[in-house]
Amino acid sequence: MAGVEEFTDLYEHSRERLAGQLYALTGDEHGALDLVQEAFVRTWAKWDRVAGYDDPEAFVRRVAFNLAKNQWRRVKRTLLRSSP
Secondary structure, X not given: OOOHHHHHHHHHHHHHHHHHHHHHXXXXXXXXXXXXXXXXXXXXXXXXXXXXOOOHHHHHHHXXXXXXXXXXXXXXXXXXXXOO
């Protein structure tokens, strides 16, 4: 499959950095790793397109941050719906 090496290189060189950024955002180390992993899975599904971007890591970061934001929205909705 074309691009496997490039994707692997991106994963190996940016996973820890992205996990650190998500940890700073969420305060949850394991959750940050899960979000980054999911972002890479979603990136791989679109790799034919993303590989041509100037900065594929930025795409992975945006996906991961959006996942974190959506997670927070679900928590917030649940808290707002619960009775005091």
